[in-house]
Amino acid sequence: MSGYSDDLSLAHLLADAADSISMARFRALDLHVESKPDLTPVSDADTAVEKAIRATLARARPRDGVLGEEYGMSMPGAGSGSRHWVIDPIDGTKNFIRGVPIWGTLIALVEDDVPVAGLVSAPALGRRWWGATGHGAYAGRHQAGATRIRVSAVNRLADASLCYSSLSGWKENGRLEPMLDLLLQVWRTRAYGDFYGYMLLAEGALDVMVEPELSLWDVAALMPIVREAGGTFTDLQGRPGPGGGSAIATNGHLHEEVLTRLAGEPA
Structure with missing residues (x-):
């Protein structure tokens, strides 16, 4: 079994908090949306989700760095500088602000510039996907109801x-x-x-x-x-x-x- 089981469990906890925040703002009449310097949209849900994930990681993994789409890179404290978490608080913001349910929170752990664990949570679709090096890839509503997934065999x-x-x-x-x-x-x-x-x-x-x-x-x-x-x-x-x-x-x-x-x- 992979050495990333604890990290995946933490990723699920992070996703639980993210889902609660994002679903409360999905299709909200008072959703606040701005344009970033690159002219892509950002909503108050994007920033709230990233802040919540960063706060939990600061407590649970204080030695790990964090890179997020909305707030950039936070360097780790003393310890394993090779590890950092990469966060996209809402991937598919344009869908999110238009009420299309295909959006999700992306959470990754990177070691020595290699993504070794990842989780995607799409609460409006009622589905998550996750995987880690040596652990396999899974999908389901939550960890307890997971099904192992596999790519197709199509060869033409x-x-x-x-x-x-x-x-x-x-x-x-x-x-x-x-x-x-x-x-x-x-x-x-x-x-x-x-x-x-x-x-x-x-x-x-x-x-x-x-x-x-x-x-x-x-x-x-x-x-x-x-x-x-x-x-x-x-x-x-x-x-x-x-x-x-x-x-x-x-x-x-x-x-x-x-x-x-x-x-x-x-x-």
């Missing part, structure tokens, strides 16, 4: 279901044509966006998820879950770490072909 693009967030980012990075070509090669495409496509991939409900632009807090929690479910997770250059700013997640069987096609190379 013509039979594959592919998910993406949007097409605008592909145009901006000069890969729109390869992306459109890839969309035409698969059996089915959907644009669920944010964390949800990756979790459906981990459950075996789809086979490929791609995004051209991401931050560390967008992917850190997703990587351990996808990998422990048997999938492969890299950036667009095929590098396995979380720092590449893009993502290709597959069931493993299709990974090299997807990489090749998105590079604009003949398949």
Whole structure:
């Protein structure tokens, strides 16, 4: 069994608190929304969730650092500086503020720049996903009702279901044509966006998820879950770490072909 069981249990406690805060503000008539400097929205629920998670981590893991989307990096105290938690308080804020239930809190533990444990909680969907190195990947409403999850065995693009967030980012990075070509090669495409496509991939409900632009807090929690479910997770250059700013997640069987096609190379 993995050495991350206690960390996963803590992640569930953090998610319990986050769910309570976010669900109380979901579809609230007095929800307060502002634009950040990068023009992306942030609600009072985003900031309240991150503050609550940080407060608990300061008590429970005072030696660990914390990186959050809304408040940046807090350095650890004396001790294991190689460990830090990465928090996206509400992934899918645009969905959240429009009343769409596909949003969630992402909680990751990173050691020596490698995401080793991750949890995604989507309370409006009534579902969580979690995993850690050597522990496996699971889904359910809570730990006690967990089911182990696994990626699909689909091994041909013509039979594959592919998910993406949007097409605008592909145009901006000069890969729109390869992306459109890839969309035409698969059996089915959907644009669920944010964390949800990756979790459906981990459950075996789809086979490929791609995004051209991401931050560390967008992917850190997703990587351990996808990998422990048997999938492969890299950036667009095929590098396995979380720092590449893009993502290709597959069931493993299709990974090299997807990489090749998105590079604009003949398949």
